[in-house]
Ligand code: NI
């Protein structure tokens with residue numbers, strides 16, 4: 001059993017009924033989020049890169065919940081220095097946690113924290129297996145052809161892909177990403193948070209009509225069972 005909840009932008013929570021995880025917990029300052037960071041109860045926090053709209057409230061949530069942050073090495077070191085417990089990983093590596101397996105994938109983007117100039121290594125995406133299902137959360141990225149390999153090697157039950165353009169893939173490239181990944185379900189993310197990423201998820205959905213991938217446009221706060 002897997003229940004996923006979308007909190008707007010790139011923030012996704014998942015639970016198998018026992019374990020609770022959250023990915024890219026940008027809540028404070030996220031105009032789409034309809035919960036408070038102080039209400040988040042999780043065991044693990046996965047962070048794709050150091051940008052404020054992804055690292056977000058991760059350190060505060062980790063400290064309060066005594067939860068572990070899973071992140072690429074340099075970002076894990078950064079959050080450790082802020083007093084959070086971290087599990088350092090890197091691209092291509094996987095590890096089995098109490099909730100399931102996490103594998104880090106490449107992402108074509110940047111990664112910096114603090115004032116935006118503290119280098120936090122390479123950004124990543126996550127393949128997460130929890131509740132017997134596999135989630136692919138690409139993080140912020142441009143389109144890359146290795147998504148075809150990710151799709152071939154992993155049966156993806158639900159993919160979260162950015163469609164907002166400007167900083168990440170736009171709709172046209174995200175549609176191509178879905179062709180490569182062939183997920184059963186796909187949920188667009190990283191759009192409409194600010195005017196510069198104001199793309200239409202319905203356009204993304206209509207371009208994928210008739211493909212084997214079901215587009216699920218999730219409203220912030222909405223949960224679905226996968
Ligand atoms: Ni970013």
Ligand code: MN
Pocket residue numbers: 051053054140167190
């Ligand atoms: Mn971002």
